[in-house]
Amino acid sequence: MKTRLTVVLLLFIAVQLSSCNMVLLKIYGLKSPGPIEEKDVLRYCKKYDIPPADCYQLDTAYMSFLFALDTNYKQAVKNHYQPLQALYYTSGQLSSFQINCYTGGYPNLLWERDSIMTEFPPREQAPLDSIVPLDVQLKYLLPTSATVANQRLDTFDYVTVVHWNRLMGRQSKRFIRTVQKNRQLAGDLRVKVIYVNSDNVMALE
Numbered sequence: 001m002k003t004r005l006t007v008v009l010l011l012f013i014a015v016q017l018s019s020c021n022m023v024l025l026k027i028y029g030l031k032s033p034g035p036i037e038e039k040d041v042l043r044y045c046k047k048y049d050i051p052p053a054d055c056y057q058l059d060t061a062y063m064s065f066l067f068a069l070d071t072n073y074k075q076a077v078k079n080h081y082q083p084l085q086a087l088y089y090t091s092g093q094l095s096s097f098q099i100n101c102y103t104g105g106y107p108n109l110l111w112e113r114d115s116i117m118t119e120f121p122p123r124e125q126a127p128l129d130s131i132v133p134l135d136v137q138l139k140y141l142l143p144t145s146a147t148v149a150n151q152r153l154d155t156f157d158y159v160t161v162v163h164w165n166r167l168m169g170r171q172s173k174r175f176i177r178t179v180q181k182n183r184q185l186a187g188d189l190r191v192k193v194i195y196v197n198s199d200n201v202m203a204l205e
Contacts, residue, residue: 027107029170036166036199038144044166045146048173049180050195052146058163058198062140063205069131076129083202084109084175085163088121089134095158096121097128098179100171109171111178120185121158137161141196150192157189165199 038057045055066077079085079099088096098116102125103109116123134153143149153159162179164172176195183191 029107029168031167031169033167033202033205034199035203036197040166041197041199042144042146044197045195048164048176050164050176052144053148054193054195055144055147056141056194056196057144058196058201059140059142060201060204063201065136065140066131073129073131076127076131079126079129080132081201081205083163083165083168083198084172085161086122086175086179087132087137087161087163089137089159089161090121090157092134092154093130094128094133096124097126098122099126100168100175102126108174111175117178117182118185120182120187120189120191121160122182134159134161141194150194153192155190156192158186158191160191160193162193162195163198164195165197165202167199167202 041055041057042052044050045052063081066080069077079097079101082099082101084100086096086098087094088098098111100109103111104113111117114123116125138153160179160183162176164176166172168175179193183193
């Protein structure tokens with residue numbers, strides 16, 4: 001009898017937690033994680049105003065690369081597998097790093113908190129590191145059928161790599177809009193923006 005009661009109690013708690021999670025998902029506009037086909041990636045590109053020519057998918061091998069790094073980089077690794085990221089590279093090195101877990105905000109993430117997006121590149125948000133330089137980042141980007149091969153990236157002053165996904169719903173759309181708005185502050189700087197869908201990687205997590 002005691003065992004049966006314990007099982008029933010645990011099931012009740014699980015249901016309640018699941019319900020809470022569903023409510024939180026809806027409030028933030030998030031969707032259930034799952035793999036996504038290329039045709040759907042391109043459909044979301046259109047929905048989120050992403051140029052299909054600059055759209056890639058993140059190779060699932062990226063996670064193996066991150067988790068193979070030394071444990072001394074534990075916090076940096078955690079930052080690099082967040083669902084929403086904007087990595088600003090100059091001369092191949094990370095010079096500004098924006099990720100979802102440093103934004104705060106409810107019911108929407110506050111990317112412009114503390115006015116960090118009022119200049120280009122944005123002011124420091126997430127700590128900078130050197131574990132994923134641009135050449136490594138590019139190794140894990142898979143072109144779609146709509147992707148147009150980039151010209152030499154070393155001709156640009158900045159290369160911005162934006163990780164986004166269907167999983168984050170409207171948060172992805174708002175994030176992309178913020179990055180694009182910030183890009184307009186670059187003036188005469190030559191800037192290349194690359195958009196990377198990470199749904200298949202998030203599905204593994």
